Amino acid sequence: MEQQMADISKAEFEVLEVLWQQYPAAASDIVERLNKKKTWHEKTVKTLLNRLVKKQAVGFIKEQRRYLYSPLFEREHYTQAASKSLVERLFSGQLSPLVAGFAKNKKLERDDVEALKSLIDQWESEHD
């Protein structure tokens, strides 16, 4: 399960996103929630759900005619794996070059900086 997570495609991830918002959910609900942002045909969403089930990212229980779907791992679990994988590929596992890139790019906002500072304080209070 740890490895398959990487194999979730972008479209599949968007389906997972709305599932994490609220689950269990029927396909029709998922379609409806998705279409606040995108315009995917119902059939498309069903296909993506099917693929997610095959990939063991989503499970379901039957409620009569229809299924109620649920994600099989937490969003945070996925984001951590995806982040780690990117940082490994691009920066041999070092996080700071990524942050440096953001800083250089003016992509770093004051809120981010404040959040980073408390993360660092926290980290330092935990490590010696």
Next chain:
Amino acid sequence: MEQQMADISKAEFEVLEVLWQQYPAAASDIVERLNKKKTWHEKTVKTLLNRLVKKQAVGFIKEQRRYLYSPLFEREHYTQAASKSLVERLFSGQLSPLVAGFAKNKKLERDDVEALKSLIDQWESEHD
């Protein structure tokens, strides 16, 4: 060119990596350098080079029978775009949740923390 960068596949990126190490370079050199780490068939590497040329990520000049290839943008340019794209997809553009994930995961090393601190100092000295 800014957008196409995202469309560089993982295998293609590895070819770019060794090109950035040193260029211009002939296909044979690239194959040789790549095979310090992997075992890709020469034909495979040629295919990837071709695709990179089509995607305008790599250019070349002819030197008689063979080509000398060069990357058409900097590594940092690519890593910044890829980082930004991931952070947007996973954290709506906010960097700190990514760092928080690393911290939670024990993936944050002392070196990283020190680097982050100087980045923050730097940022703060530049902003008001």
Next chain:
DNA sequence: TCACTTTGATTACAACTGTAATCAACAACA
């Protein structure tokens, strides 16, 4: 000059993706 080598170009082919359409089973309405 002829067979062989090297190089880029073209073609191959299966798996994965995005984006659906069709099918089969059941439910609901007329």
Next chain:
DNA sequence: TGTTGTTGATTACAGTTGTAATCAAAGTGA
């Protein structure tokens, strides 16, 4: 009860990707 709509399952189909093999042109050694 026959028709229609809904739901998941199966099939479709082109584009991308990983991983090469084949082809054609040019250079090389005998």
